[in-house]
């Protein structure tokens with residue numbers, strides 16, 4: 001795409017700077033065509049082997065909000081993935097078992113149904129695979145899965161709900177059904193329509209003019225759409241933006257591959273204005289500071305730094321427009337209702 005833009009830039013009349021033509025004019029860049037790439041999908045993905053049903057989603061929601069799935073009885077999935085903070089925790093790094101600060105920030109679980117890989121380093125391939133990890137992890141909820149299953153089996157309320165959700169299983173409370181139910185619930189955690197979506201669908205007044213210009217910067221001069229692609233604004237790829245020097249990210253699984261070191265998964269930008277602080281280690285406090293980081297480009301030299309992460313030299317107007325655009329990605333979600341947990 002970059003090459004395409006450069007070619008178009010070369011075709012412009014002399015004197016029209018690439019940046020100006022690309023973001024302010026219409027010759028090098030077709031806004032209407034760009035908009036087509038961000039249309040919301042009509043349906044959400046359902047993996048083979050875990051078809052959804054209202055009973056499964058309801059059960060998964062109870063489990064997600066139930067602190068009894070932890071060793072202390074105090075930590076649920078929702079403690080860290082808190083719907084009040086767009087399914088994150090508003091902290092720079094997660095706090096787990098015995099108030100231990102973890103090394104990474106809690107990512108949102110919004111739109112994880114569409115994720116190809118999970119975690120900042122992509123180490124889980126499916127929500128089903130991921131779901132039981134935090135329960136058993138000594139850093140997070142710290143309880144053996146067998147103990148959790150025992151606890152659940154001791155509550156008639158849960159036994160009935162598992163039976164209803166997985167009637168074909170002879171022993172319906174097991175590690176698999178636990179993971180499947182949580183995953184089924186997570187797939188329903190989807191950011192609903194934002195002003196941006198209304199604009200994409202054709203309502204011109206849905207977002208301010210400055211946000212439309214910001215959308216143009218996003219797709220041209222800013223180079224943002226190189227990695228933040230599609231309706232969920234993520235390519236599910238891994239990139240190094242020169243942030244942390246200690247955490248190898250995805251590189252941990254590819255020792256010796258220099259270009260994979262320090263790479264982290266591109267996060268969604270949906271509801272991003274509600275999810276500060278930013279980046280895998282929460283090291284960037286505000287959206288303004290994120291834009292500054294991109295504007296300055298790499299400050300350190302290492303082989304893994306993404307070739308698409310380059311100094312931008314944006315104007316003050318362009319920076320403001322980018323922020324205005326990002327703000328239109330916040331959906332008007334209804335507050336999440338807390339479930340009543342089985343107590344017997």
Ligand code: HEC
Pocket residue numbers: 064075076077078079080081094095096097102104105106107108109112115117118119120121127130131132134135139140141182186
């Ligand atoms: C102590 C805080 C904490 C708790 C409790 C917790 N998580 Fe997380 N979660 C995190 C952190 C931190 C990460 C990122 C870890 C990493 O990338 O290495 C994460 C990552 C995830 C992801 C991957 C998201 C993505 O976009 O890649 C999912 C899904 C998830 N958690 C679901 C759950 C579920 C389900 C539970 C409960 C069974 C749970 N979490 C409990 C902090 C927590």
Ligand code: HEC
Pocket residue numbers: 218222223224225226227228238239240241243264265266267268269272275277278279280281287290291294306308309322
């Ligand atoms: C080379 C790919 C790439 C490009 C280009 C890129 N991003 Fe990112 N973006 C990422 C990755 C990867 C992260 C997470 C990095 C980390 O945590 O170490 C990220 C993080 C972010 C975040 C923080 C989100 C969060 O939840 O922490 C925002 C906001 C953001 N990018 C906006 C932009 C904007 C605006 C542009 C254009 C000016 C842009 N990005 C260009 C890959 C990219």
